Amino acid sequence: MSTNLIQLGDIRKVYTIGGVTIDALAGVSIGIDAQEFVAIMGPSGSGKSTLMHILGCLDSPTTGTYVLKGRDVSGLKSDELASIRNRDMGFVFQAYNLLAQMSALENVMLPLSYANRTVNVGKRRAQELLERVGLKDRMKNRPVELSGGEQQRVAIARSLMMDPSILLADEPTGNLNSIGARQILEILKELHGEGKTIIYVTHDESIGNQAERVIRLKDGLVDAAKDN
Template sequence: MTGVVLHLDGVRKSYQTGTLHVDALRGIDLGIDEGDYVAIMGPSGSGKSTLMNILGCLDTPTSGTYRLVGVDVGELSENELAEVRNRLIGFVFQQFNLLAHLTALRNVELPLAYAGVPGDERRRRALAALGRVGLSDRVDHRPRELSGGQQQRVAIARALVTDPALILADEPTGNLDSRSTRDVLALLEELHDQGRTIVLITHEEEVARAAQRVVRIHDGELRVTAPAVRR
């Protein structure tokens, strides 16, 4: 696979809070190709979260360009950004972000509902996504009836259901015990082996080692890009 999924060129992000000026990102250059599995690491205040927000089209650069599958994100309207997030990016968050009153199946269907996919097709695709993460027997369970690891699997199924160009996982093991962490990382590795493009945001070295490549950010700058050493 040789297609470029995302490319950042000289991306900067600045904030003004009263008289305080903050340069959160200071000229980020980064390319990720189709089928890559990249971990982005950095301590608190490093710019890691700001970079994640840019990559996820939750925010736009102050300057520089960010292209996602060839689209210049900086030129999109808010509605267009929302469409890109729903269609091209599958999000997996630390807090799972599942709706408590909906079953696993309904939670996974949500991105398709927002995209206007008909009900029968939504159900078929959601069932297939839950099957891929090993939860075919939990489709009618609500989040409170699932373990933390199972909830994160539902979240991964939801991320997969739109067949996105990019899976963006923000601290996906942060609320999990060690066994569930291993299970989720194994699932992400399996998805990568199937050709998925994954960006994993983490502050944990052990988690980052699951990736193919580690990118480190410090004081808003990329400092080291190196192959990960998988155990």
């Protein structure tokens, strides 16, 4: 177990809304190895987005331990978490989350702005990544000038900018038609083939079943019976 890339130990996340406490996660313990291709599934309200946010260091657990690459990150300060997100994580969101006033190329280069300046990657790499996702001719376009599938491919290029080991995708195909969804999934599989750890959230069985491993959540707990 100690060789796991990600090790969650009894993770709980409790929200208090209007005096009512809600256990979004009620004690989740899972391990994910390097280079795994994992889908997190479950009905809405099962806690899969919360789990994704905690895995991505976008949110901290109320209690429990999160060991990432052998380092306990559950109690880190916000700036340390920011640097983990920058170096080790790539994010792909359902709503693409590109910055509207920037071109595709500028969006892809954005993580570089927050990187340690010694990281010597640049415009060239951003161009290569956009070429790779088939957007060679759309680099100067702004998000509004791109289709949903194209925007999501820009977002994937952006998530790869800092060459992270983990790619986290929250309903990456949720806003796309079947052709767009298939393209995105193809890219994710390809990246998995190159050795990236891919974790994505979906409620769509046909999408989820394409992963090598499915983690099912129910009421904030891992539905062990269905963890295949």
